[in-house]
Amino acid sequence: MNHRLKRKPLKRYQVGKLLSLFVVVYGFSMLYGMFKPLPENISYESDKHKDTEAEVLFDITHEQDGEVKEDHEIFDRIEKMIADAEDFLVVDMFLFNDEYPPDLSFPPLASWFSEQLVEKKRENPDLSMVVITDRINSFYGSRVPEHIQRLEEAGIQVVWAEMEPLRDSNVIYSGLWRSVIQWFGTPKGGWLPSPFSSEAEPVTVRSYLDMLNFKANHRKVVINEQEALVTSANPHDASAHHSNVALSVRGKVINDILESERAVVEMSDADPSLFDDMEYNGKRSSDAEGAEAKVITEGKVKEQMLKYISAAEADSDIWLGAFYVSDRDIINALKEAADRGANVRLILDPNHEAFGREKIGVPNRPVADELQSYSDQIEVRWYNTNGEQYHTKMLYMTDGDEAMVNGGSSNFTRRNIDDLNLETNLLLVAPKNHAMMEDIEEYFHALWNNDGSHYTHDFSQHSEGEVWKYWLYRLQETTGLSSF
Known part of the structure; x- marks a missing residue:
């Protein structure tokens, strides 16, 4: 009888030790996964x-x-x-x-x-x-x-x-x-x-x-x-x-x-x-003026976005075409640019369909509500999707006679531009009258104004203002418990 009573505290002690060991290993694994060094040439920024x-x-x-x-x-x-x-x-x-x-x-x-x-x-x-x-x-x-x-x-x-x-x-x-x-x-x-x-x-x-x-x-x-x-x-x-x-x-x-x-x-x-x-072994196909180019991957995409948005002033135009936008640093930078008088326009996917499955509009709808209500300098329109997605990921800016485009694979989310996914974008800078920049300018204006086709809806089409969706998006963005 006394022997059995002595064994019960011992078993509880052993279980407690195992649980403590698991918590330590789990905590270390979690912290290591958050802060581990990146492999060489990941989060890469090339020369100009x-x-x-x-x-x-x-x-x-x-x-x-x-x-x-x-x-x-x-x-x-x-x-x-x-x-x-x-x-x-x-x-x-x-x-x-x-x-x-x-x-x-x-x-x-x-x-x-x-x-x-x-x-x-x-x-x-x-x-x-x-x-x-x-x-x-x-x-x-x-x-x-x-x-x-x-x-x-x-x-x-x-x-x-x-x-x-x-x-x-x-x-x-x-x-x-x-x-x-x-x-x-x-x-x-x-x-x-x-x-x-x-x-x-x-x-x-x-x-x-x-x-x-x-x-x-x-x-x-x-x-x-x-x-x-x-x-x-x-x-x-x-x-x-x-x-x-x-x-x-x-x-x-x-x-x-x-x-x-x-x-x-x-x-x-x-x-x-x-x-x-493997190395470049080509020649120019035209005599037109070239652009300044660099390749940026992973977190360097975000660094360059913040660099340019943070420099935007009252005479700057900012265009963002995006399948997802949810990164808080990017959102705050857009707000601050609007405070300085920059014109900020976003064309967003409404996030209501994915390969035949209905979605609830997160993260774009709560983000759009937040930005549209923040300042008259920020305007949002929704791409008119019909089962497909507006899958573009592109930031385009003009300031005086200069234009910049940052585009490629990166959605504008924590997962995509915070050194968590693998991503590749190109950053190109050229005069505003460069043929490529004129094409991008024409693209955004055509979509915004519905020139010749019904490309986009007014913001009110998918404006919701639902508080629970906002806090769901914030929780998912912060913890990573989401697919965006």
Whole structure:
């Protein structure tokens, strides 16, 4: 009797020690995930390259006379870049799959894109080709899609970007992932339905658990020896109708873009040797005046956005076209620019649909309510979407005779521009009368004024003012417990 009584406190003591040890390990893992050093050349900012040939391309889905029309040019240019490649071809794309709910129908963009790459390798077996993509396309190691298997079988190097070396965005969960779950690995195959399509191959429990880290290689880049294209567009069937933007450059800045891509390959413990002989080897296609260009990735995108917005004065115009905007530093910088008299205009996706699933408008609607009500200098319009998304990610500013554009893969959220995701943008500065800047100016004014088509809705179309959505967005943005 006395012996059993003595054993109970001992068991409780042992359980307490185990719980204390777990709390210490979990806390350390969480803090390490928040502050760990970044791999080399991640969060990268290149030198300035003057006289860079640059242009902008648009995918615009719009409603005209009651019909939905598409004026798309980005993948036409990518097709040409693949055909023109002679020395090398590097592709880094986030969403590269053909999975979507079976009751929907989309163009076969992923398989088309794969076939373009495979056919190029057949035509030129000696061409160095690297395709980098996010593990979401294998649903975190559950299986390899057929269209990506074809790339590997053709002799193209496929690199699955490994996100573990980056800092954690969903730190509350990722502390548990790092300390316990990750050590069990992710076997191929599974029995759970894919979250993207009920007709896709089953996936594993641990793939779902991996997904909850909410980290991604979100880059969208195509490079050959003559040209580099940085875009917001994905070779993803269910994204085929989205409105997007791309910036194309020719010049030595391409070498810096290659360096930023090599960093992802090295971070992923893949063989970077194909990059050894890759360098810009092109020539100008026109005699027009060039732009000042630099490549910026991850947190450097935010640094440059804040630098330019913070310098805006009463004669400055700020245009923001965005799928998501939620980063508090960017929002506060826009408010402060408005206080100084800058004209701030935002065209936003209403966040009410995603691949056939209804959304509640977070984060854009509460952010838009906050900004629109803050100052008469800030105006918001909603892109007129019809099942697709306004997927553009672009900041454009003019100040006197100078213009600047910062565009690429980065949504304007904490996850995308705070060194948590992998992202690539181009920063281009040129006179306001540069052909590219005139095209961007015309683009924003056409969308804002509905010139020739019904591009945008008035702010009141999706104005809500719901307090609970505002605080939900703030909680999700702060903690990382969200997909944006």
